[in-house]
Amino acid sequence: xxxxxxxxxxxxxxxxxVDGGRRLLGVGVRRTNVLGLKSIGVYAFGVYAxxxxxxxxxxxxxxxTLSELKDKKEFIADALESDIRMTVRLQIVYGRLSIRSxxxxxxxxxxTRLQKFSASEPSDTDELLQKxxxxxRDDQKLPKxxxxxLSREEGYVLRTRIDGEELxxxxxxxxxxxxxxxxxxxxxxxxxxxxxIQLNLASRLKT
Ligand code: DAO
Ligand code: DAO
Ligand code: DAO
Numbered sequence: 001x002x003x004x005x006x007x008x009x010x011x012x013x014x015x016x017x018v019d020g021g022r023r024l025l026g027v028g029v030r031r032t033n034v035l036g037l038k039s040i041g042v043y044a045f046g047v048y049a050x051x052x053x054x055x056x057x058x059x060x061x062x063x064x065t066l067s068e069l070k071d072k073k074e075f076i077a078d079a080l081e082s083d084i085r086m087t088v089r090l091q092i093v094y095g096r097l098s099i100r101s102x103x104x105x106x107x108x109x110x111x112t113r114l115q116k117f118s119a120s121e122p123s124d125t126d127e128l129l130q131k132x133x134x135x136x137r138d139d140q141k142l143p144k145x146x147x148x149x150l151s152r153e154e155g156y157v158l159r160t161r162i163d164g165e166e167l168x169x170x171x172x173x174x175x176x177x178x179x180x181x182x183x184x185x186x187x188x189x190x191x192x193x194x195x196x197i198q199l200n201l202a203s204r205l206k207t
Contacts, residue, residue, distance in 0.1 A: 003027070003200050005046075012044035012091045019151060022048035022087050025200040028183070028193025030090075032105065042097065043090045043148075045190075047183050047197050050085040054204045057082065061205060069202035076184060076198055080177050087151040088183055095144030102142070103133075113178035113185075128175050135160055135167040152176040 005014045007027040016024050027046045031039050061075060069075050107129075114125040140162070142148075149161040156173040159166065181188075188194035 003196065007044040007046075010041050010044040010093050012093065014044075014046035014089060014091070018048050018089060018149075019085075019087050022050045022085060023204075024048055025204075026184075026193050026196035028188075028190030028196075029093075030189045040094055042094045043092045045091070045183060045193070046089045047193070048087040048089070049201065049204070051204060053082075053084040054201065056084060057201075058205055061202075066199075066202050066206060069205070070195075070199045073186070075202065079201060080180055080185060081173075083154065083156060085152060085154060086180065087149055088180070090148040090150070092142050092144055092146040092148070095142070097142050099138060099140075106133075109182055109189075110178050113181050114174065117174055117177055117181075123172075123174055125174075128170070128172055131170050132158075132160075132175065135170075150179055152180065 003024050003026055005016050005024060005027070006012070007014070007029055009029050012027075014024060014027055025047045027044065029041045030043050030045060032042050033039050057075070057078060060078065061069060064072070064075075110132075111125075111129060114128060118125050142162075147161075147163055149159075151159045151161075153159050153169070156171060156176050158170045158172060158176050158179065160168060183189060184194045184197045
């Protein structure tokens with residue numbers, strides 16, 4: 001399978017590699033409704049994974065075929081759980097986000113996933129959310145063209161950067177999983193992107 005570095009609905013172009021050899025798996029767009037009517041694109045995103053880490057999935061899926069893996073839920077669940085270095089790169093296309101709307105959207109999208117996944121692995125989700133939120137300043141601006149990078153580093157460390165500047169790192173398997181789940185989990189922000197990501201992830205096992 002191949003992956004275009006251009007997100008077609010926004011025209012945003014993504015690097016093919018980031019962070020020392022993590023390769024692009026798929027691109028998509030995060031949309032939202034304004035006033036319940038118009039759907040606008042907020043940011044385009046690209047999802048990347050380290051090739052050698054992806055091979056960890058071979059132990060369990062090495063003998064499965066591409067067509068078996070491309071729709072298999074358990075395969076994606078294992079990718080979300082495993083210690084695979086990945087990066088999600090967000091490129092802002094809607095430059096008039098208010099702090100309040102970002103907070104609300106975030107509490108909904110990431111907050112609900114933290115709740116959902118912590119049912120099986122107890123942990124203090126409020127404290128995790130607080131830790132993450134405290135990385136950002138109240139006067140942080142996100143003009144069109146801003147780049148946010150959220151990455152899972154070795155040992156389930158979530159690393160956050162805005163325009164290349166590192167804001168901080170938080171060690172939490174649950175937080176890493178909750179954020180990646182937005183992009184290729186069960187109920188993804190962009191269904192086409194999720195399919196592309198899953199297909200490319202599967203094909204990386206085969207090469
Ligand atoms: O401001 O009227 C508006 C629209 C708000 C849309 C909020 C969506 C925010 C998505 C999170 C962006 C994180 C970078
Ligand atoms: O308060 O529940 C929460 C989550 C907040 C997450 C991120 C807050 C970022 C605020 C700055 C936005 C700048 C446009
Ligand atoms: O799209 O709903 C979503 C959530 C996106 C998660 C990204 C969190 C990064 C927040 C950046 C705030 C910048 C001040």
